[in-house]
Amino acid sequence: MKHNFGAGPGILPQQVLQEAAQAVINFNNSGLSILEISHRSPDFEAVMDEARALVKELLNLGDNYSVMFLHGGASSQFAMLPYNLLGENETAAYLDSGTWANKAIKEAKFFGKVNVVASSKESNYTFIPKDYEIPKDARYFHVTSNNTIYGTQIHQFPESPVPLVSDMSSDIFSREFDANKFGLIYAGAQKNMGPAGVALVIVRNDLVGTVERAIPSMFNYKLHIENGSMYNTPPVFAVYVSMLTLRWVKAQGGIKAMEKINNEKAAKLYAEIDRNTLFKGTCAVEDRSRMNVCFVMNSPEQEKEFLNFAKERDCVGLKGHRSVGGFRASIYNALPLSSVEHLVKAMQDFEKIGSSKPELSMK
Structure with a gap:
């Protein structure tokens, strides 16, 4: 999938x-x-x-x-x-x-x-x-x-x-x-x-x-x-x-139901971005979009590696716009919560790999 x-x-x-x-x-x-x-x-x-x-x-x-x-x-x-x-x-x-x-x-x-x-x-x-x-x-x-x-x-x-x-x-x-x-x-x-x-x-x-x-x-x-x-x-x-x-x-229950699940998806992904030692958000926290989640890596040289890592786990369309760089996860109405959870797991797995490489974790 x-x-x-x-x-x-x-x-x-x-x-x-x-x-x-x-x-x-x-x-x-x-x-x-x-x-x-x-x-x-x-x-x-x-x-x-x-x-x-x-x-x-x-x-x-x-x-x-x-x-x-x-x-x-x-x-x-x-x-x-x-x-x-x-x-x-x-x-x-x-x-x-x-x-x-x-x-x-x-x-x-x-x-x-x-x-x-x-x-x-x-x-x-x-x-x-x-x-x-x-x-x-x-x-x-x-x-x-x-x-x-x-x-x-x-x-x-x-x-x-x-x-x-x-x-x-x-x-x-x-x-x-x-x-x-x-x-x-x-x-x-x-x-x-x-x-x-x-x-x-x-x-x-x-x-x-x-x-x-x-x-x-x-x-x-x-x-x-x-x-x-x-x-x-x-x-x-x-x-x-x-x-x-x-x-x-x-x-699905109309816009009210859409908002509820969209808020849940966004909260879960932003929580991982803020927790994960490898990633950080790109915009003011109070203005973060619940549709387009933009983030970068603390070590930009790792971004290509993570993009490939995510693709291998069937996460597609993550490359950020050239004006911002990094990554952009668009979590529109039709994207299920399970897809966000899958991306979060990929970010966690990549962090574990990074922590096992001293040259990366020290950056």
């Missing part, structure tokens, strides 16, 4: 993979593959309707919100968001807490003014900025809830005097929060919701159609909402697998 700690595309539930595999051969006993049915067919319209309904149900959202499944992944929303919400003479506020937040800031500058209220860039994004003021005249305030590269996470969202917007690509559906506090939420599917190729966008209806600029059809939220995310052919398979994954989350 492979223990998949990859940052994304990330692990999916085995049940979902099995159902999706069957649908590739024969979807709904139609004799056709999910890959070849019409997106206008009743069968797929039912998929899209259920996917949108599950998002609202899991996040306790009402009819004042619209749900879209769009092409382009979360990165397309870096531009699509300000295109639809930010006038050229208006200012949007952004929190710069990581690489993806920084990219979102760069894109927003094409459409209006940007006020970066705080940044942790000079510290290589090792913490979430906290001492900042959200300007009351901003069009919206944008945060990135979780940073896959640096392993930090916002654990308490701010009270915002303006519409709160968040990129939740790597922790959507992983923990409870009040989604009704947000004006807009977007997320790439390939961490906790489905395969790469689709982005989830949730927007409060009163924010749509408020800018004066002309917006090309494919980038216009209003048009996508009016057409049920099917203005053009949607990423059918990615939406279908996302729907299956949302069904799975609901069947």
